[in-house]
Amino acid sequence: MLIESFLGYIRYEKKYSSHTVLSYKNDLFQFRDFVTKEIGEFAPEKIDRDIVRNWVVVLVENGEAPRTVSRKISALRSFFRYLVIRKEITDTPIRNIQLPKIRKRLPSFVKQGEMDLLLDEVDFGSGFRAVRDKLIITMFYSTGIRRAELIGLRDVDVDLMASTIKVTGKRNKQRIIPFGKELRTMIEEYRAIRAKEIGGGYPYFFIKEDGEALYPQLVYRVVTHYLETVCSLTKKSPHVLRHTFASAMLNNGAELNSVKALLGHSSLASTEVYTHITFEELKKSYKQAHPRAERKGENYGN
Template identity: 35%
Template sequence: MTSFAQHLTSEKRYSPQTCKNYQRDLQRLAAWLVGQSYAEWRAVSGHDLRRYVANLGRQGLSGRSIARHLSAIRRFYQYLLREGLVTDNPALDIRAPKSGRRLPAVADVDQLNYLLDVTPDDPLEVRDRCMFEFMYSSGLRLAELASLDVDAVDRKGGEARVVGKGGKTRLLPVGRKALEALAQWLPIRAGLAPETEPALFVSRRGNRISHRSIQARLSRWGIAKGADQKLHPHMLRHSFASHMLESSGDLRAVQELLGHADIATTQVYTHLDFQHLARVYDQSHPRARRRNSRGYDDQNSGQEGNV
């Protein structure tokens, strides 16, 4: 599996996190096959993999997680086929069980404005606010934020050059608030990072900040500043997408901004937008309001009815 991991990194240019996930999934399959007394990959059949998928389901894995496992297995067998180590790909016709699609959590616009307008308490919080402004301003993934370099941001043009999944580069607008936060962070960064460090966001030790540190700092920010819900990086990306779609209604533009290859991935935010509209309808339409036990609309409860 080591040569397969090198293949994903050097030829396919998969991200380190994707390679790590694939390797972990394949190690899990290998451990199960050893328990079933299989000694080599060429001996595995489609029937065996269906048993493995059923086993994953019994362990409580969601359809989405099982689909990721199968993706790793299919890719692995494609590689083995290319190398002449197997004669077929037993995972080709196997599909994961369907599971309900979870809608991403989204923060309220007013709450995000409040959390991002709070004055930082120390230099590292200046960095934190700048990171979170960039995430919400441009809809960045966690990995995209962490990999940003100083020279990738055009402050005059209000743009950032971002490297997304599959090494694809896209140019994104950066909002005024994010640029203001950047102007406050850069002098502090200069006192932490050596001249040879290209990373825009660095730790107190002056090296590129890790994914885990960004997650921990955002969670800490939410707790310290009084957020109503637990904050995490993907929530800011989801909030960006939902708020943009709610305001513009332009699904294609949001797809481009997020860097989605397939518009079906972006369409989940139309469901979020519909949920918002449904709540407004339920609260506002006179024929949709809930009625209390006395037969009056909740909005008018406690008032005397007029004939």
């Protein structure tokens, strides 16, 4: 009952996304089952640091990735903090828990030349679906929005007069993203063919042939299919295009705070990871271009 109450709290009061709520639910139910097996019942007041540590050990021994373990501990931390606020317990057992180290990986992104090739040379075909799919790719690359944000776009959120889209992000936070002439022209073309082939009166901006809103797997398949035509990245997803937008903005002179606002990040630290991408590209360019960058083992000067 306490877990269900907590899930309702983070969903309706804290405005966590449905994806986060589901992840926390699975994590907490898994922990509940572990505790019940250990002490015979799930009684939060009887849970101490040793029980939590033992659970972490079991997770690691079962091969859970460090990032997954950290997320599960984050779910527990939020849950026990909630119980303290409700005075169900006097203190939280989530203290001094040793977490496995997470190695930060640089986000994958598509090179600018490959994106130019995709949008300028690849034949998307004709008709409603072709126009829509190309606009999906361009919208991701031009605005950096998340997949859920793209799916949730409503027709009234896309303002051609102001050349902006209003995006509803995580925890229902809204932001305004500007766009340029190319995207404006494609939006006009999409709206025209949508009205002609599908009709009007649908609330969502991106729709299927039956007028219904898109769903996540459909968008994923569209992005994966077209990225496969121009790049060899192992991971080809809508989020890769979000990374591509961010790296392209920084590589072409955008300020970090501006990119943070466009991406809808709450913390600058989330955006700073993209500066590592641009630096790695800078190092690569230097080594390829400078005539003495790769010379080895010679003594010069004195």
